[in-house]
Amino acid sequence: MKIEVLGSGCAKCNKVKEIVEKVVNEAGIDAEIVKVEDIDKILDYGVMVTPGLVIDGDVKIAGKIPSEDKVKEWLTQ
Amino acid sequence: MADEIKCACDSTNVALFSCSGASNVGQLSNQLAIELTEKGVGKMMCAVGIGGQVPGLLRSAEGCDRVIAIDGCPLNCTKKTLELAGIGIDRHILITDLGIKKNKDLRVKGSETSDLLEKVSDILAN
Numbered sequence: 001m002k003i004e005v006l007g008s009g010c011a012k013c014n015k016v017k018e019i020v021e022k023v024v025n026e027a028g029i030d031a032e033i034v035k036v037e038d039i040d041k042i043l044d045y046g047v048m049v050t051p052g053l054v055i056d057g058d059v060k061i062a063g064k065i066p067s068e069d070k071v072k073e074w075l076t077q
Numbered sequence: 078m079a080d081e082i083k084c085a086c087d088s089t090n091v092a093l094f095s096c097s098g099a100s101n102v103g104q105l106s107n108q109l110a111i112e113l114t115e116k117g118v119g120k121m122m123c124a125v126g127i128g129g130q131v132p133g134l135l136r137s138a139e140g141c142d143r144v145i146a147i148d149g150c151p152l153n154c155t156k157k158t159l160e161l162a163g164i165g166i167d168r169h170i171l172i173t174d175l176g177i178k179k180n181k182d183l184r185v186k187g188s189e190t191s192d193l194l195e196k197v198s199d200i201l202a203n
Contacts, residue, residue, distance in 0.1 A: 030096065044125075045133040047136065048122050048134070048137040049137050052133075063090060063140020
C-alpha cells in the first residue's frame, strides 16, 4: 500500500502525516508513506487545497485533517 | 505561477466555481472567478471537473469552508453541477441578474468585468 500525504510542510500537513504514521504503526499495516511537497504533483491529483491524503492513487480527502478513525477505516477497508 | 505557491493550507478556504459557458455571461463568470481569486476572495476551482467526477477536485470542493457558485445565465449549470455532486453552495451569483443581457459574444470587455467585479464584491461583502 502506498500512502501519500499532500502538502508542503506546514502544521496541518505534518499533522496528517503524524496521524497516518500512528494508524499504520498501531494497526501493523504494511505501507509506504510518502510526503508529497511538489505543488505540480499535488495538482496532478486535482487537489486544490491541502493537506491531502492519497491512498493507492485514490484521493481520500483534501483541505482538512482527517480523524484517526477515518484514516483507519480507509487503511483497513 | 505554481512555483510561487509554498503551501495551499494557508490560502483562503473558499471555493469559487464559474460556469465558463459559451456566451458573454459565461465568459464573464469565468473572468470574475479569476479576478476574485486574484483579490484573495477565494480560490477558483474547476466546475467541469466536478461534473466529470474527478476525485481530487471533488475532495477539494468538499474540503472548503465555503462554496461560491457563479453562473452566467438562469440555466444555472454551475449550481446544478455542484448540487448533483452533493456539494453545498453558500452563495450563488447570477450574472444576468446584475444587468447584463446574454449574447453570443465570447470576448469579454474589460469595462464590463471591472463593473461586475465591483457589484459582486459588494454582494459578497454583505
